[in-house]
Amino acid sequence: MDSTFLANLSWSLAVLVHAAIVITALIVIPRGRKPTAAMAWILLIVVLPGVGVVLYLVIGSVRLPAKRRAEQARIDAIIRDRVQANGLEETAAEADWPRWFQRVVQQNENLTALPASWGNSASLYGDYQASIDAMAAEIDTAERFVHVEFFIVAWDDTTRGFFAAMERAVARGVTVRLLADYVSTRRLGNCKATLAELDRIGVTWAWMLPVMPFKGKYQRPDLRNHRKIVVVDGLVAFMGSQNLVSRDYDSEKNIKRGLKWQELMTRLTGPVVASVNAVFLSDWLIETGDDLSATEQLSPAAIGAGETAAGGVTPGAAAGGATAGALTGGSPAAAASAAAATAASDYDGLLCQVVPSGPGYDTENNLRLFLSLIYGATEKVILTSPYFVPDEAMVYAITSACQRGLEVQLFVSEIGDQFMVWHAQRSYYTALLEAGVRIFLYPAPFILHSKHFSIDDDVAVIGSSNMDIRSFSLNSEVSLMVCGASFVAGMREVEQGYRDAGRELTLEEWRREPAKATFLDGLMRLTSALN
Template sequence: MDGTLLANLIWAIAFFADLAIKVLALIFIPRHRKPTAAMAWLLAIFLIPFVGILLFLLIGNFRLPKKRRDEQARIDSLIKGRAANAGSVIADESTWPRWFQRIAQQNEDLTALPALGGNDATLYGDYQASIDAMAAEIERAQKWVHVEFFIVSWDDTTRRFFSAMEQAVARGVSVRLLADHISSRKMAHSKETFAELDRIGVKWEWMLPVMPFKGKYQRPDLRNHRKIVVVDGRVAFLGSQNLIDRTYNSEKNIKRGLKWQELVTRLTGPVVASVNAVFLSDWLIETGENLLDTEHLPAKDVVASTSADALVCQVVPSGPGYQTENNLRLFLSLIYGATEKVILTSPYFVPDEAMVYAITTACQRGLEVQLFVSEIGDQGLVYHAQRSYYDALLEAGVKIFLYPAPYILHSKHFSIDDDIAVIGSSNMDIRSFSLNMEVSLMVLGESFVAGMREVEQGYRDAGRQLTLEEWKREPGKATFLDGIARLTSAVN
């Protein structure tokens, strides 16, 4: 074949392949996808068509496989049936503001978990103290222990926790542990960690395993980001902290001197049953083993607090196993319902348009709005994407406080007015809204918010406020990188 003819043929094939990719992208990508996400994918495919389409085929499906979503729906039905028998521990709605009643109902409709009264909570802002508190409860365990973390590591920081699990197993206590597959496996000394779990007799399983040759596969960057510990159905912990040293045992972090700052809450009361239901759901999905009848204490059987400061609590799981973004809907509803102040803490603050509008609208309604973030970042792309929102937020009147280096403020919580708060594993970013499995706790109670106010004041005292005047002096090169990073954040 003539060389010129061959070249023209190759060019024609490439041209029509490129055209076909773009036409098909325009047809299929916008379906059931937010406009910003669709535009980001289309931009990638139009600029780099062959690479873009390969990336889309690899990570373009932001939902779990249908089988897993159907299983989540079935489990929610089981939970809903049991919650209907919770009886008197269902919180008395008559004392709530009407808008808050609606939010609690929204959460229950989406997750099957009701708001429950009669709870107590303690906040832990000290990294080692929170892990030691969990270990102390495991040391007192009599029946079962449920542990679920995005990242699990056996190191000097977690050694007492592992020892407590070993002692519990030796006493005949059932100890089960879930760890996110990709995130835990990539940690230093992961083989030693899970060999230790085997040695001490803990029953453990991977969450969202990416094992295509074993028939276990979904989009590889869909992760289970939850952090939960439940002991005997009487006490639970949840928050932002992983089961690992605060440097994450990373040579890069140690070289930079980075340390993670967290916030965890210890819970007692009927809501512990809801926290446990989240663990049991994940265990059932990953293993096929139903523990609802053997390792679950129903809310009606949990001792409820009679204190005047007893809290109303509602657990809100979220993630790609659900039909909608439960956490985002919760956050938006609370911000729009606020009447006095909104105080947000998120390490990776990359909101979608709806969240930006909610926050800036709160400022326009005359509310006090504050945002706590880290002064430095541990993930370059996310850090720059986060910074791209500072200008609009500062212009709207949001007060931004920077937590100082070498700490990464990894806490995830916010407070509304003086009586409502949320704490959990969810960042205020598009990844946590759409791609990660998260768990949040909504709390109604002035005493809990007062404790959170002390934590927030500690952030102010440690850090500094970023002003609009200071931000305007940022060099163009830095803000250019921020804008580019922001474009990538919409790809989900």
């Protein structure tokens, strides 16, 4: 056969195959996907069809399997029924809040089934070891159960006290349950030793989102459970940004660079603890099939018990309890290692609402919460996020706040631990600085891993969620919305610790960035849209 004919035939077939792939992509990819993400996928498939198709087949779905989503919906329905049976669904309507804030509370409950509740207390912990020690001390008081859920769990010098407290609890007859993210925990070099220790001390543990295709457990492998939760006897809870691992994450690469993580956790008491526990119970049921809600002391029916909104404080009013001076901070030199240190006392009389989010839900619960609060702000918006790769809606909300005359600040790390994310984050600095956002850089070798923000002087959010596309769409997260001027005053001291430790990035300085670096920033920004 003529070689020219074969060559032409091969080219023709290649063109037809490529055209078929592109047409299929144009039909399939845009369904239920944001335009920017759809365009990024289509561009990749047009330029590199083979690579693009394989990647899409592996990580193209942003939702968990239908069975998991259905189970989450069923659990939410149970919680919603019990909340309504206890007459707690009118909490938001009864409150003397600004109308916009009532709507945020209502939105959160509509999306997650978890109501807001009054009568809560909270403490802030910015010291890495102190927060782990505080959790261990609380476990030592447990009489019935301890629930532990972390993205990363490791048995090392930093966490030995926590593991020892779990061992003592088990020895007293306390049931200790632990959930750990499968991929992230197994990635650690000491994972086998960690699991062996859990087995030795008698902890009942399970993986979250295991990637075990031969056992029928599989979903997009980078859909992870990123939550950090500890609940003791349904009376005390901890949540925030910190994982159960050494401050350098037991990573040779991090140790070589001298990297240390800076975190912020909160200790909670009051009716909100039942909501935190409900998040754990939901994850435990989904992962193990073990329904604990029939046990009275674990029942989500307790959610919202305690004070209702009637007689509560309004945003802007003092929430009672501790004053703004409850946090103790060191000198600016010491602030880099422990910004805002550890809370000395509780902030009381707080309204709190837990907002879980993730690919098990139909929409991005955390993104909707963040956007609603930023648009409701009237004076200031102060954001802290280690991985800041916002979507268009978030960028517009933040820059619109500046254009409304608000004070807007963003705290991020001066250096990054993840090359692609760090460069994608930097690609937003020009637009933010030009809009009037003040950007503060937390100094090397620390990674500012805290995840929180405050609105005006009376509303704050703290939890596990970054302000990036991964946390909005791909990770299971949990956030806590707090209404209380005393709590926000405490967070203001944490923020001041960040300022004292770091420095402000100006527009003039940023415009002197070398072209090579800004080119990488833009390139990584394009890849971040592939979700």
